[in-house]
Amino acid sequence: MSGQDGFIDAAMQRAIQLSAHAAAIGNEPFGAVVLIGDEIVGEGYNQARQLLDPTAHGEVQAIRDACRKLGRLELDGCVLYTSCEPCALCIAAMAGVGIRKLYYAATLQACEQLFAGAPALGRAATDVATLRAAAGAPGGGEVIASAQRSNTEALAVVADWVRKKTAMESMREASITRSDNNQGGDA
């Protein structure tokens, strides 16, 4: 086994270990880790029930952990390892932070088949195909009824935010230029 395969397996083992931990404390059995190179920079497990947060999937929690540890919102070049193929929510979270590579253990379909034999999960029923269709379509496609209202007012808030942000950025740049000039000054 090469060194490369070694850390891939070790990272996956950690994700599976986290999935077992999630199950042991009453959550659904899913875990994930985020790596830069061969270093784990984020860990997570499903905490939806524990936190009453339906978005607290293992992958999302691992991404949150990595963002907090690294102090930034982009995880370009990071790789995510998860005990089960991610749902549409988690794929969207990964894409949103720039994670472009994924390793998964169990397939989502195999997990769904196992879940089908379990007692009621105490949450809204989801199925992979429905989630994927809704997540990929503008406004939720045919899965979610949507209508557009108040476009102008909402865009005014966004435009104002962009204008203020741009003004602050140019002030910041001006002050950097000023302090650069002062450093080279006639002391």
Ligand SMILES: [Zn+2]
């Ligand atoms: Zn998910």
